[in-house]
Amino acid sequence: MSPLDPPSATDALHDRRTAIAALGADLRALVEAAVRTGAPDEVLLLAAKEAQHLTALLTVRPRGRAEVPEVDVFPGGIRMYSPVTGAGSPLAPPLQIETVDDGAVVGTCTLGVAHEGPPGYGHGGVSALLLDEVMGWACSYAGQPGMTIELNLSYKRPVVLETPLRVTARVTERHGRTNLVHGTIATTAAPRTVLVEAEAVFFAPAPDQARALFPSLRDPA
Numbered sequence: 001m002s003p004l005d006p007p008s009a010t011d012a013l014h015d016r017r018t019a020i021a022a023l024g025a026d027l028r029a030l031v032e033a034a035v036r037t038g039a040p041d042e043v044l045l046l047a048a049k050e051a052q053h054l055t056a057l058l059t060v061r062p063r064g065r066a067e068v069p070e071v072d073v074f075p076g077g078i079r080m081y082s083p084v085t086g087a088g089s090p091l092a093p094p095l096q097i098e099t100v101d102d103g104a105v106v107g108t109c110t111l112g113v114a115h116e117g118p119p120g121y122g123h124g125g126v127s128a129l130l131l132d133e134v135m136g137w138a139c140s141y142a143g144q145p146g147m148t149i150e151l152n153l154s155y156k157r158p159v160v161l162e163t164p165l166r167v168t169a170r171v172t173e174r175h176g177r178t179n180l181v182h183g184t185i186a187t188t189a190a191p192r193t194v195l196v197e198a199e200a201v202f203f204a205p206a207p208d209q210a211r212a213l214f215p216s217l218r219d220p221a
């Protein structure tokens with residue numbers, strides 16, 4: 001099975017993922033509203049109280065720092081709370097891994113004002129986040145899920161907010177457990193005009209290293 005194919009889910013798992021995604025979508029709308037609001041101070045203070053109430057509501061059986069959520073398929077699969085692809089994460093655009101195009105992994109997303117760097121444009125660190133993720137997927141797709149050990153970016157043109165983006169990555173060379181990966185960000189409307197280009201090195205940990213790094217995984221090998 002390709003790491004891009006979602007595994008079949010039970011009804012309970014499907015329902016849980018659906019509920020997580022619903023909360024994530026509303027939290028993202030809330031974050032975007034919060035960074036754009038012109039509401040008066042008293043409304044901000046009222047919203048802060050409501051946010052405290054929501055935090056208390058959700059602070060029930062929180063998972064441990066390194067615990068892999070039951071709803072996830074790790075590595076190389078669904079990660080509901082990923083800050084990049086996670087449908088349940090208020091931090092994620094979220095980026096959708098859509099297709100494998102001639103050996104390259106392609107993801108799409110649209111950045112909001114919450115991801116702003118220069119006014120009207122995406123933060124350079126957010127571009128790095130998107131590329132790092134899709135480049136990691138390219139390694140998984142090539143059969144070696146790994147961790148980034150080097151990431152170099154060239155920012156050629158600013159990344160416009162509220163514009164559908166296309167992030168691509170492909171493994172260009174493999175040396176043992178090390179993969180060299182090339183990635184780009186463009187708009188979906190002009191996929192040949194590269195806005196950001198990246199070269200990265202990923203390392204696929206050996207089974208012993210993976211066990212030490214991810215002790216909560218059942219079979220990291």
Ligand SMILES: CCCCCCCCCCCCCC(=O)SCCNC(=O)CCNC(=O)[C@H](O)C(C)(C)COP(=O)(O)OP(=O)(O)OC[C@H]1O[C@@H](n2cnc3c(N)ncnc32)[C@H](O)[C@@H]1OP(=O)(O)O
Binds near residue numbers: 150204210
């Ligand atoms: C189950 C597996 C799961 C995989 C994870 C899926 C994540 C999915 C999430 C995706 C999210 C997106 C992705 C993320 O966000 S990943 C998060 C960001 N990345 C990290 O946190 C990685 C931090 N680094 C490490 O933990 C260790 O370095 C690792 C574990 C990777 C290797 O450990 P260690 O160093 O002890 O192993 P080794 O001594 O055998 O070296 C191995 C080779 O690597 C070379 N080298 C090492 N470091 C560097 C460096 N800085 N620059 C250049 N090269 C470096 C080294 O020379 C050697 O090469 P060679 O001599 O063989 O040629």
